[in-house]
Amino acid sequence: MTIEFSLSKRQIEMRDNVRMLATGVIRPQSLAWDRAGGVPEEFLRNLARLATSMGSSAMRSGLGEEGGKEKKKSSDSMQSNLGTVLATEELSWADGALLLSLPGPGLGGPPVRATGTPEQKERFFGIFKDQDAPLRWGAYALTEPAAGSDVAGIRTSCRKEGREWVLNGRKCYITNGARASWNVVFATIDPSLGRAGHRAFVVEKGTKGFGVGRIEDKMGLRASETAELVFEDCRVPEENLLGGEEKYASKEGFMTAMKTFDNTRPIVASMAIGIGRAAYDYACDFVKRHYVMSRPIPRYAAMAERLARVGRGLDAARTVTWRAAWLADNGHANAKEASMSKALGGQAAIRACIEAIEICGAEGAIAEDHQLLEKWFRDIKVYDIFEGTGQIQRIVISKRLISNLKSF
Amino acid sequence: MISFEPTEDQRLMVDSIAQFAKTTLRPRIRELEKARAVPDDVQKTALELGVGLVAVPEAVGGAGLGLLTAVLLEEELAFGDPAAGFALAGPGSLALAVTELGTEAQAREALAPFTDGTPRFGAVAWGEKKALAERAGLSTIAKRDGDTWTLDGEKAYVLNADRAEVFVVLAQVDPSKGFRGLGAFLVPKAAKGLTVAPRSTTLGLDAASFGGLTLEGVKVPEASRLAGGDDFDAALVRFFAKQSLVFAARSVGLSRAAFELTRAYVDERKSFGKPIGHFQAVAFTIADRAMDVDAARGMVWRAAAAWDARDKSDAERGDAPRVDERECLRQSAWAISFAHEAAMRCGDDGVQLHGGAGFMRDYAVEKLMRDAKQLQLCGLTAEHADQLAAAAELGVPIDPALVLPTAETQNAFI
Missing domain, CATH: 2.40.110.10 (Butyryl-CoA Dehydrogenase, subunit A, domain 2)
Known part of the structure; x- marks a missing residue:
């Protein structure tokens, strides 16, 4: 091995393909989807076909569409963590909400892959294999009205009755939760047990007692579906307990939720970096094309400094994100680095979106053809919140640096 | 390919420099400071380790191991004492200056005296x-x-x-x-x-x-x-960017040193009945500085790797894509300003979390904080680096004025 940072030919090909799609096909629709509050299913279907015909698995690899396959992936493969991170930045650059709306197991994929029995993987990933079938989604339901960052404090209850589990409670802010064919749902057998009491279920759409509450009206990412899920004596067959009973003899139940984050945090970081880079690229183009008081803007040192700092912040986050993904691909523990990537990515991208609006001036927030800037500004904020807030990332990081630190 | 794994050779070299930093430089850090020089016996050991000519091409008498290997070793030296890299015998900045600006014959002749094993500057x-x-x-x-x-x-x-x-x-x-x-x-x-x-x-x-x-x-x-080959201005900018990247690697070593000392201190120091690291205000600061160290190191590696990729001949590069000089300059500029600022934050927070003790010379963090400020002025400053990064990104001409004291940057560096 050696330390290097050049992309392989395959990675460059993937990136160029996605960029072509991004500029030619996705970006022109971005604002319309934002206003309509969704991406038409027809577009998603065409996009999937297009990606397949281009011989690029990048579009599908975004959130682990390859299903239950466990074969070892080199970092060059687009299915590796690093490949996924690279593809994700490009797609998110095109449109963040679209990326979250892509059909597939979504954030539900990693826990099923990490914890599911072979039969469960076959069952739950199997539905995504047929490309001619209706579009399908998976989702991940952990957050509750009274438990966000405090994952251990979830109250949705589960109790065994015969060969079924009975779930009661509410989940909120679940991406694709309403349209998902199945949700990975976390519940507790006894809140006083904390993490040891947690169980993860795959709850299929149509299960008796499972319903969808409200669809959220959000600041940004408006084309992405965010749902409330309601469980009222929801009866889940015992075969849907993720990993089977024996998985929960120890603290494994909670660890399932956390392991997911080690893999997904760098992906979410690269989503944020993609949006940040979209704003940065936009500001760079604006600055190149504009003159103020008969001087080209780049001649103004203060403007150059702002751009440099935005680009630098994104690149710092990108470097840490690549490393977190690379560590995972090479079988090294990466919880600390995954949290670092998420904390840096969200903040750098928020900075980028704010600065881009300021650099472009009034036009940035108002003029018709600059409304993408305004959209990105609204879209980006949540990237420092979901999948663990910046503060939670700092708790994860500091617990791995400071001796005997169990809790604050 | 993207990889963060050093080669076996690099690992061995890093280990030997790390050992030297740990057993010699760090324990004698105040001795070097008081002497305002590196003592002869330390000079001798360092010469034997041969850090000074690592990045210099073999054709002109160097080890030809590239800038990436150089920044790996510079970080380790600076972890021992950030001043050491500046005070150890060798050609110093002259090595990169004659390599970038001179002909092969000029560089070989100028560097020849530095290969005979006697301490020269x-x-x-x-x-x-x-x-x-x-x-x-x-x-x-x-x-x-x-x-x-x-x-x-x-x-x-x-x-x-x-x-x-x-x-x-x-x-x-x-x-x-x-x-x-x-x-x-x-x-x-x-x-x-x-x-x-x-x-x-x-x-x-x-x-x-x-x-x-x-x-x-x-x-x-x-x-x-x-004469700088056929383009003196471009060669001069390359010299400043590469040399400043070496200085940035020293800032990474400094950041790591300040961070490690401080992390150990917050474990040990108790107030209100528990280690101060168990308070969120302190723990989050530690987390932030840990991110600084990791990000700065990664960025310095990336910039150094970009230069090495650019400097390879077509045959050496094989299938790997060509790296554009502008990209090298942009990555270097980002890495330089980030690494220096990160070092300043690590030094500052290091003293802060040590509290009153940090202000006393019993602890090394106050020296690291002073060193960090001085390092920020060695080679391109953040102000220069920002202008250079923006120019490289926006495709405007890269003028030597971007790396020298001018009206735009308003400051001189050392």
Whole structure:
């Protein structure tokens, strides 16, 4: 091995393909989807076909569409963590909400892959294999009205009755939760047990007692579906307990939720970096094309400094994100680095979106053809919140640096 | 391919430098500071380890291991003592200056004395005593008469001025062309008309020596002019970017040192009945500085790897894509400003979390904080780096003015 940072030919090909799609096909629709509050299913279907015909698995690899396959992936493969991170930045650059709306197991994929029995993987990933079938989604339901960052404090209850589990409670802010064919749902057998009491279920759409509450009206990412899920004596067959009973003899139940984050945090970081880079690229183009008081803007040192700092912040986050993904691909523990990537990515991208609006001036927030800037500004904020807030990332990081630190 | 794994050879070299830093430099960090120099026995050990010529191509007498290997080793040295890299014998900045600006023959000849195992110093004099108001460029002038150049002027902030046996001096060759009219000349210390001013007392990096040079009618032959191949300006910018990246690697080592000391301290120091690291305000600061260290290191590696990829011949590169010089400059500029600022934050928070103890010289963090500020001014400053990064990104011409003290950057560096 050696330390290097050049992309392989395959990675460059993937990136160029996605960029072509991004500029030619996705970006022109971005604002319309934002206003309509969704991406038409027809577009998603065409996009999937297009990606397949281009011989690029990048579009599908975004959130682990390859299903239950466990074969070892080199970092060059687009299915590796690093490949996924690279593809994700490009797609998110095109449109963040679209990326979250892509059909597939979504954030539900990693826990099923990490914890599911072979039969469960076959069952739950199997539905995504047929490309001619209706579009399908998976989702991940952990957050509750009274438990966000405090994952251990979830109250949705589960109790065994015969060969079924009975779930009661509410989940909120679940991406694709309403349209998902199945949700990975976390519940507790006894809140006083904390993490040891947690169980993860795959709850299929149509299960008796499972319903969808409200669809959220959000600041940004408006084309992405965010749902409330309601469980009222929801009866889940015992075969849907993720990993089977024996998985929960120890603290494994909670660890399932956390392991997911080690893999997904760098992906979410690269989503944020993609949006940040979209704003940065936009500001760079604006600055190149504009003159103020008969001087080209780049001649103004203060403007150059702002751009440099935005680009630098994104690149710092990108470097840490690549490393977190690379560590995972090479079988090294990466919880600390995954949290670092998420904390840096969200903040750098928020900075980028704010600065881009300021650099472009009034036009940035108002003029018709600059409304993408305004959209990105609204879209980006949540990237420092979901999948663990910046503060939670700092708790994860500091617990791995400071001796005997169990809790604050 | 993207990979963060050093080669086996690099790992072995890093380990040996890390060992030297741990067993020799760190325990004697205050001794070096008080002596304002590296003692002879330490010089000898360091020479045997051979850090100075790592990045210099084999063709001109170096190890030819590239800039990436150099930054890996520089980080380890600086982890022991950030001043060491500046004060250890060797060609110093002169190595990259003659490699980038000179012909192969000039570089080989200039570097030959540094390969004989005796402790010698080289230096590059770019800073100016006097800033010009009337025109752009340097006030030190080089005038040509046939095959002889005559240099007049006062250089300032020259690293190792009082130790060097040979200098590369930057001077104005064509005053009408501003920063595009510069030249570089090899000047031996013994040259008639060259005097070295007493060294300055500094804020930090005490073991390093910074001082001035006065040139009064110093004559050097045309053969001593380093013409920078077919594009002197581009070569000069490359020199500053690469040299500053080496300085940035020292900032990474400094950041890591301050971070490690502070992390250990917050485990140990108790208040209100528990270790101070168990309070969120302290723990989050530790987390933030850990991110600084990791990000700075990664960025310095990326920039160094970009230069190595650019400098490879087509045959050596094989299938890997060509790396554009602009990309190297952008990555370097980002890495330089980030690493220096991260070091300043690590030094500052290091002292802060040590509390009153941090202010006392019983602990090393106050020295690291002073060193960090001084390091920020070595090579390109953040102000220069930002202008360079933006210029590289936006595709505007890369002018040497971007890396020299100008109206845009408003400051000089050392």
